[in-house]
Amino acid sequence: MRYVVIGAGAIGGTIGGRLGQHGHEVVLVARGAHADRLRDKGLRLLTPTGPVELHAPVANSPADVDLDPDDVLVLAVKVQDAAALLAEWSAAPVGDSTAGAVLPVVCAQNGVEGERLALRWFRRVVGACVYMPASHLEPGVVVSEGAPVTGGLVLGRYPGGRDDLVERIAADLAASGFVATVSDDVMAAKRGKLLDNTGNALDAVCRPGDGWDDLRARARAEGEAALAAAGTPAADRARALPELVALDFGAAPVAGAERLGSSSWQSLHRGGSIETDWLNGEIVRIGRDHDVPTPVNEALQVLAATSVRRGLGPRAFDVGDVVALADRLLDGARASGSGRA
Known part of the structure; x- marks a missing residue:
């Protein structure tokens, strides 16, 4: 699977950076000076164990990406920016169909509205509850402070349930420095x-x-x-991600x-x-x-x-x-x- 990360800021940059570092194909979607820097210099992901440099394809919009049926869209923008982007990306062509009809979108956002918005344009919506201390204040640079793992995610189909795709996404994240689990009720975690x-x-x-x-x-x-x-x-973090709590997860100096x-x-x-x-x-x-x-x-x-x-x-x-x-x-x-x- 290829991960198209829409919004390569603090959360999207961390997810995309770690997935790319661990061998997964990634496209980073950004705009303005951040996109320019990513394109020219690559993503610089600063972590407690040292910097990670990722040179991945960079897109400004769906027009810059030839979407494939095996792609996974990861929406990592703030919820107030989600509706316009969901409408834009859902209409992007995928073979003879559109992204909204055939591609999954993972809503890696705070709040509980992103998934409901996504369901207006996408048939396959995956909720993601994200625990991940990260910052993005400089173009091309994301600071990811999570330790001893990068972060924790609870994934699940929206409005409920699970499937093989969600399990595969969770496995990819777990192999890339995250604690990732699947829940039949991801919205309780959110x-x-x-x-x-x-x-x-x-x-x-x-x-x-x-x-x-x-x-x-x-x-x-x-x-x-x-x-x-x-x-x-x-569901609080102790219930939703007990493994993360057992690791005494938190923010570490970078x-x-x-x-x-x-x-x-x-x-x-x-x-x-x-x-x-x-x-x-x-x-x-x-x-x-x-x-x-x-x-x-x-x-x-x-x-x-x-x-x-x-x-x-x-x-x-x-x-x-x-x-x-x-x-x-x-x-x-x-x-x-x-x-x-």
Whole structure:
């Protein structure tokens, strides 16, 4: 199988880099200065055990790739960028058919919306819950801090089940430096990761200080309450990837690089869009559906959008700003009689 990695940033660059390093055919899809650097110099993957250099074909769009029926598409962009790319790639020709009709797409993204979006354009959708500390702040360079393995992935067919293809993808990843397992309910694992990711926006918009840890705990507790009200179980990392936990997996120092923040922090640092609407915003949506207050998650969603709109960069607010806004949102919801925030 050939892996066409759509979005060769932090996660896509790590997955594509490791697969290519271990002998799998890979195409890296990127744009702008990053694509230019990948094409000219190759991918430089910095890891705790030293740099990995990968020279692989680079594409800007489906027009640059002759797709084959044995290809696997790996979608590794943020969810807010997924719909347009899914529509574009699904229409790409594969023999007498199209990618959407015959190729699988693996949604290697945070949140729980990517798979549902993909099913609009692709018949074969594979969910991927990804635990992988990585950064991408410089064209051509990806920093992958995972140790003692590169990362962990839970794979499964969407909306549920498994098949031989998913097992083969998991085996390729497991042979390339990852812990990879297959689940009949991959979305339970992704909901568990969603709870972890409620802290991403806090890291991105809020300066550390007294009360920061309490805010993170409150955001997660709101998420747990919303998911419980919806009757949708969440599998935490210990349940979804026990082997990864047994390895004491975490982020390790990488020579020449410093981990400065979450993927959401990186988005604000680069001046781009941010995925908070699909993380904290997902908790807010579920809470509104089931009359569960989620004021901290809503406050983080508002402040993340404000940071993007005003070009404020990371950590423009302090703990008091988040608490005050969350209190106002909760009071406003109560005043309206809805009980929702």
